[in-house]
Amino acid sequence: xxxxxxxxxxxxxxxxxxxxxxxxxxxxxxxxxxxxxxxxxxxxxxxxxxxxxxxxxxxxxxxxxxxxxxxxxxxxxxxxxxxxxxxxxxxxxxxxxxxxxxxxxxxxxxxxxxxxxxxxxxxxxxxxxxxxxxxxxxxxxxxxxxxxxxxxxxxxxxxxxxxxxxxxxxxxxxxxxxxxxxxxxxxxxxxxxxxxxxxxxxxxxxxxxxxxxxxxxxxxxxxxxxxxxxxxxxxxxxxxxxxxxxxxxxxxxxxxxxxxxxxxxxxxxxxxxxxxxxxxxxxxxxxxxxxxxx
Amino acid sequence: xxxxxxxxxxxxxxxxxxxxxxxxxxxxxxxxxxxxxxxxxxxxxxxxxxxxxxxxxxxxxxxxxxxxxxxxxxxxxxxxxxxxxxxxxxxxxxxxxxxxxxxxxxxxxxxxxxxxxxxxxxxxxxxxxxxxxxxxxxxxxxxxxxxxxxxxxxxxxxxxxxxxxxxxxxxxxxxxxxxxxxxxxxxxxxxxxxxxxxxxxxxxxxxxxxxxxxxxxxxxxxxxxxxxxxxxxxxxxxxxxxxxxxxxxxxxxxxxxxxxxxxxxxxxxxxxxxxxxxxxxxxxxxxxxxxxxxxxxxxxxxxxxxxxxxxxxxxxxxxxxxxxxxxxxxxxxxxxxxxxxxxxxxxxxxxxxxxxxxxxxxxxxxxxxxxxxxxxx
Numbered sequence: 001x002x003x004x005x006x007x008x009x010x011x012x013x014x015x016x017x018x019x020x021x022x023x024x025x026x027x028x029x030x031x032x033x034x035x036x037x038x039x040x041x042x043x044x045x046x047x048x049x050x051x052x053x054x055x056x057x058x059x060x061x062x063x064x065x066x067x068x069x070x071x072x073x074x075x076x077x078x079x080x081x082x083x084x085x086x087x088x089x090x091x092x093x094x095x096x097x098x099x100x101x102x103x104x105x106x107x108x109x110x111x112x113x114x115x116x117x118x119x120x121x122x123x124x125x126x127x128x129x130x131x132x133x134x135x136x137x138x139x140x141x142x143x144x145x146x147x148x149x150x151x152x153x154x155x156x157x158x159x160x161x162x163x164x165x166x167x168x169x170x171x172x173x174x175x176x177x178x179x180x181x182x183x184x185x186x187x188x189x190x191x192x193x194x195x196x197x198x199x200x201x202x203x204x205x206x207x208x209x210x211x212x213x214x215x216x217x218x219x220x221x222x223x224x225x226x227x228x229x230x231x232x233x234x235x236x237x238x239x240x241x242x243x244x245x246x247x248x249x250x251x252x253x254x255x256x257x258x259x260x261x262x263x264x265x266x267x268x269x270x271x272x273x274x275x276x277x278x279x280x281x282x283x284x285x286x287x288x289x290x291x292x293x294x
Numbered sequence: 295x296x297x298x299x300x301x302x303x304x305x306x307x308x309x310x311x312x313x314x315x316x317x318x319x320x321x322x323x324x325x326x327x328x329x330x331x332x333x334x335x336x337x338x339x340x341x342x343x344x345x346x347x348x349x350x351x352x353x354x355x356x357x358x359x360x361x362x363x364x365x366x367x368x369x370x371x372x373x374x375x376x377x378x379x380x381x382x383x384x385x386x387x388x389x390x391x392x393x394x395x396x397x398x399x400x401x402x403x404x405x406x407x408x409x410x411x412x413x414x415x416x417x418x419x420x421x422x423x424x425x426x427x428x429x430x431x432x433x434x435x436x437x438x439x440x441x442x443x444x445x446x447x448x449x450x451x452x453x454x455x456x457x458x459x460x461x462x463x464x465x466x467x468x469x470x471x472x473x474x475x476x477x478x479x480x481x482x483x484x485x486x487x488x489x490x491x492x493x494x495x496x497x498x499x500x501x502x503x504x505x506x507x508x509x510x511x512x513x514x515x516x517x518x519x520x521x522x523x524x525x526x527x528x529x530x531x532x533x534x535x536x537x538x539x540x541x542x543x544x545x546x547x548x549x550x551x552x553x554x555x556x557x558x559x560x561x562x563x564x565x566x567x568x569x570x571x572x573x574x575x576x577x578x579x580x581x582x583x584x585x586x587x588x589x590x591x592x593x594x595x596x597x598x599x600x601x602x603x604x605x606x607x608x609x610x611x612x613x614x615x616x617x618x619x620x621x622x623x624x625x626x627x628x629x630x631x632x633x634x635x636x637x638x639x640x641x642x643x644x645x646x647x648x649x650x651x652x653x654x655x656x657x658x659x660x661x662x663x664x665x666x667x668x669x670x671x
Contacts (some may be wrong), residue, residue, distance in 0.1 A: 205660055212587075217583035229579040232507075284575040
């Protein structure tokens with residue numbers, strides 16, 4: 001057992017983090033917020049060129065030939081930067097939809113929960129979207145449509161990649177909270193010196209670390225119960241993390257100007273994707289009985 | 295990232311499993327939780343069995359990965375827990391091995407490994423629990439002895455212990471972390487009074503220890519005089535490292551048993567309860583993965599457990615309490631029957647957010663040492 005990142009995995013994560021930092025920094029994030037519903041096609045192609053969508057595609061088919069653990073690391077970085085776009089749908093379409101692997105084609109998909117992200121910007125949509133109704137999405141970075149009567153099977157890889165994005169967002173929430181707690185002074189000292197604030201930050205990190213262990217392990221085993229556990233804990237880490245981050249930011253956290261609401265809204269949106277919440281809990285409950293063999 | 299055993303680890307696991315399968319059916323029945331002399335004999339007997347089979351020093355010699363396999367497999371097989379040997383094997387032993395002289399190692403370590411001597415921990419005091427460095431028990435030199443006076447509290451197994459790892463203040467004028475010394479005190483020395491304490495679970499788990507001019511030879515000092523705090527930090531990092539590994543495995547087993555019990559008594563049909571059990575499954579799976587993650591990190595750093603132990607302990611102590619609260623919901627009225635084993639476990643789980651550093655202290659450690667937030671008051 002060597003349950004830690006290999007040199008290659010570290011390099012891949014750092015490479016992805018570098019690419020995202022160069023191409024989608026805070027200015028780009030806020031620019032995207034100011035013109036909602038528009039996808040940056042140049043960035044999409046750059047992600048494609050870097051192999052983001054083709055990570056799991058065999059080398060013989062023009063892919064990178066890596067596995068789920070590497071893919072999870074890349075999606076974690078995407079979640080950390082709040083990268084917009086139908087990332088999971090396009091990744092899953094690589095090798096099946098021409099141009100998806102290269103980032104030339106933007107692919108959206110009807111989620112088993114009945115929501116479609118980025119429907120009007122997509123070149124190809126997987127699933128039946130007749131009668132799709134637009135929602136005024138709470139997340140300014142993710143346009144949404146709703147489709148009634150969807151009966152699609154839940155893809156465990158989609159569930160896991162959502163968990164990886166949530167993990168990244170949770171990590172960002174923890175970083176932002178700690179940064180603010182160190183810098184912001186009240187009563188003559190940084191607010192991070194106050195135990196009440198300190199403990200909020202500690203709990204942020206605890207949730208991140210528990211979710212990280214669960215997400216990485218699920219990427220290694222690809223076991224459905226491990227994936228369900230990873231999703232539950234990553235959803236919790238992202239949503240509660242963003243809320244606590246907002247609390248640490250105080251009045252500033254309640255403004256449009258601070259980035260915290262973007263973390264929280266994206267985290268909320270991802271919890272609505274299929275394979276989270278009740279579904280995961282029921283799967284894990286059933287697993288207890290099957291594991292007990294009775 | 296790899297969760298599979300290496301060939302050597304797989305061989306160790308298979309050999310251990312086969313041996314456990316042979317030896318466990320031959321063990322005598324476990325004594326009752328309140329029978330401390332009986333538990334001492336039972337736990338030492340198990341340690342002797344481990345010694346004869348070559349597993350006695352697995353916590354000291356082996357890599358963290360092998361230690362993890364050992365704790366996982368012994369718990370899964372239902373082998374006895376380290377019990378009365380806990381302080382000797384997981385605290386005093388590793389401390390003496392790391393900081394003791396050759397003569398001290400030769401005197402104290404073999405009897406711990408052979409299951410002949412029990413140690414207890416004289417760290418906490420009535421006014422120095424979480425603020426351990428506030429301890430006031432005094433020791434002063436008189437010829438070749440230290441003379442010790444004061445009192446200790448929450449001392450597990452004190453009434454059946456042969457030795458006590460004792461922290462004393464040898465320089466009252468020094469800053470509070472500086473003037474402390476680590477001593478090994480024989481528990482049959484004149485001047486020691488042990489008074490068992492009854493816990494809210496009704497059992498006598500630990501004791502108060504009163505020390506009235508107790509003479510401890512200077513040769514029983516481990517480390518330098520007034521350097522006891524550093525020696526103690528070596529011990530505490532062990533405590534937070536792998537101390538809870540077997541328990542996580544045990545909690546996963548209890549959770550499975552709870553699901554079966556809920557199915558049997560009809561509570562399984564309640565979707566709220568069922569989902570809580572599912573969420574706890576996620577929780578204990580993740581805690582097991584976090585254990586593997588921390589152990590792998592420790593192995594990469596040369597075997598020393600890191601501050602990841604505080605992250606783990608915070609979440610685990612909470613999860614354990616939730617597990618037994620959920621057990622009470624599964625049991626219904628039976629959860630008020632003190633003779634049910636899960637009821638005792640529910641009560642004892644209340645100590646987990648307090649013992650070995652309260653959750654509040656652990657959050658300070660995480661915030662200051664990992665996240666780098668400023669120290670407060």
